[in-house]
Amino acid sequence: MENFDITDNLSFMKIEILETLRLVMDPELHINIIDLGLVYGVKIDEPNKQINIEMTLSSSYCPMGESILSAVKNCVESHYADYKANVELVWEPVWSYHSITDEGKRLLGI
Amino acid sequence: MTAIKTKAGLYRIVVIHYLVAALCFFSLPVMMLFSLKAFTGHYFHPQILAITHMAALGWGTMIILGASYQLIPVVLETELFSRKLAWVSFSLFLPGLIALVYSFWVFVPGIHMQCGAALLLVAIILFTINVYLTANKKKQQSIHEDFIFSACLCLCFTAALGTALVFNFTISIFSQDQLHFLKIHAHLGVVGWFLLMIIGVSSKLVPMFLVSSYQKTKLLSFSYYLIVSALLLFLVDSYFSGINYRTYLIALLGVAGVFCYLLFIFKCLKSRMRKKIDVPMMSTFLSFILLKIAIIIIPFIIYYHLKNNPVSIRYSLIYGVLLFMGWITALILGQTFKTLPFIVWVKHYEHLTGKVKTPMPADLFNNSLLKIQSLGFIIFCITFIPGCFFMSQPLLYTGISALIVTAAMYLANVFIMLFHKTKTYGKL
Numbered sequence: 028m029e030n031f032d033i034t035d036n037l038s039f040m041k042i043e044i045l046e047t048l049r050l051v052m053d054p055e056l057h058i059n060i061i062d063l064g065l066v067y068g069v070k071i072d073e074p075n076k077q078i079n080i081e082m083t084l085s086s087s088y089c090p091m092g093e094s095i096l097s098a099v100k101n102c103v104e105s106h107y108a109d110y111k112a113n114v115e116l117v118w119e120p121v122w123s124y125h126s127i128t129d130e131g132k133r134l135l136g137i
Numbered sequence: 138m139t140a141i142k143t144k145a146g147l148y149r150i151v152v153i154h155y156l157v158a159a160l161c162f163f164s165l166p167v168m169m170l171f172s173l174k175a176f177t178g179h180y181f182h183p184q185i186l187a188i189t190h191m192a193a194l195g196w197g198t199m200i201i202l203g204a205s206y207q208l209i210p211v212v213l214e215t216e217l218f219s220r221k222l223a224w225v226s227f228s229l230f231l232p233g234l235i236a237l238v239y240s241f242w243v244f245v246p247g248i249h250m251q252c253g254a255a256l257l258l259v260a261i262i263l264f265t266i267n268v269y270l271t272a273n274k275k276k277q278q279s280i281h282e283d284f285i286f287s288a289c290l291c292l293c294f295t296a297a298l299g300t301a302l303v304f305n306f307t308i309s310i311f312s313q314d315q316l317h318f319l320k321i322h323a324h325l326g327v328v329g330w331f332l333l334m335i336i337g338v339s340s341k342l343v344p345m346f347l348v349s350s351y352q353k354t355k356l357l358s359f360s361y362y363l364i365v366s367a368l369l370l371f372l373v374d375s376y377f378s379g380i381n382y383r384t385y386l387i388a389l390l391g392v393a394g395v396f397c398y399l400l401f402i403f404k405c406l407k408s409r410m411r412k413k414i415d416v417p418m419m420s421t422f423l424s425f426i427l428l429k430i431a432i433i434i435i436p437f438i439i440y441y442h443l444k445n446n447p448v449s450i451r452y453s454l455i456y457g458v459l460l461f462m463g464w465i466t467a468l469i470l471g472q473t474f475k476t477l478p479f480i481v482w483v484k485h486y487e488h489l490t491g492k493v494k495t496p497m498p499a500d501l502f503n504n505s506l507l508k509i510q511s512l513g514f515i516i517f518c519i520t521f522i523p524g525c526f527f528m529s530q531p532l533l534y535t536g537i538s539a540l541i542v543t544a545a546m547y548l549a550n551v552f553i554m555l556f557h558k559t560k561t562y563g564k565l
Contacts, residue, residue, distance in 0.1 A: 051490075052497070055346065055479075055498070056348065085345075090211045097487060097488070101489075124410055127410070135410055137412060
């Protein structure tokens, strides 16, 4: 998860992107991907106008995986029209129960 | 992006299986209504044979084949080998099913029955080739793959033996009587095909739908080897000696395998992150209860069979009803609403998601119809099964009426999902 770095000019935008990604829901669990802890990082390549999202899925055989990834790309590109989005799917660190935020756990009824 | 992609053309082949299966399911209570008396007699009856094959092939197998084309690439983490082969298999399976069920119903063991059986056999072999070549694309082997491929092989053997039994009506192939091989044919189908396939697929899907943290596969390996050993021992032993005292031990071995699987499911349930259990998952858990009841009946069948008591026929009929109309039906009634909405949703909304507000997969079917369907099915279980045991016509009529309601609600929801029109609720 991203930390806010006051010395980084793009920090505010990164946090804004993460907030925007709360609009992307897991279609089965009905919880946004940020509270599920699926997004590991956001990098902004300002000169090339590119936003890179590093994320994972709850399971490598998730049948909705492709849909979630394209939802992230669509969501970023529709909110930041000047930028291209690139979604990188990673499997390390492995997603687990501990990745879910407190709000996510509350929504899951844990 | 490297998640598993679902080919667009797969949609048609998958949904045609769901649609035909739903129609076959609706035809089941109608067939049962016209053959009520058959449920109070011996299970080797033309109309019971027709109903059993409609349930096993038209309903259970049809939906598993359709779901397999969607789920096997997911479970095996690779793409389906060939969609064309899937279409050829379906084009042979459907006429084969109609010919076989009709010729059982009117009981004319001639060319129609033989052609029906042969078409089904070829369709099943083509399906197995498709699964084998799909699995072959993957380097790593898993216990799920063992379950799935063993299940497909058993389906081929079940169909081959079934075809031989059909020919045996007119040409003498076997020296022993038809009932002797019917046990082998039925258990190859129920244990070899349905049980192994259901364990193979559900052991991947149930933890995923529950968001379970339990990942170990040791129990599944135990389950696989125990069930396969029990099945092989049963086939060899019952071929040479029929049902005997050893059958108790063989059944115990198989039950231990099922217990390992149920323990795996229980561990997934206990470690689940998603606490709320929805109606489709409730139906799935009901199916496990019905499977347990069917297992409890096995020692009674063996006991009365060894005593030459005709009550064993009654228990065998109930055992069959519990397996086909209980366990398999409850599982399909639940899992349809866990798979089909996602398949339809991906087709309509994958390109829109993230851009505009869209319905969720669970919004694509009518939840009230699903609740009536579930209630109807529970009424069917608590009336029809005791009705078979006590040979009570009022209970049988109540059960069949409840099953008609269940099937009508199910069919209506399948139509609602398949004819869904894309709708959006404005920009995100």
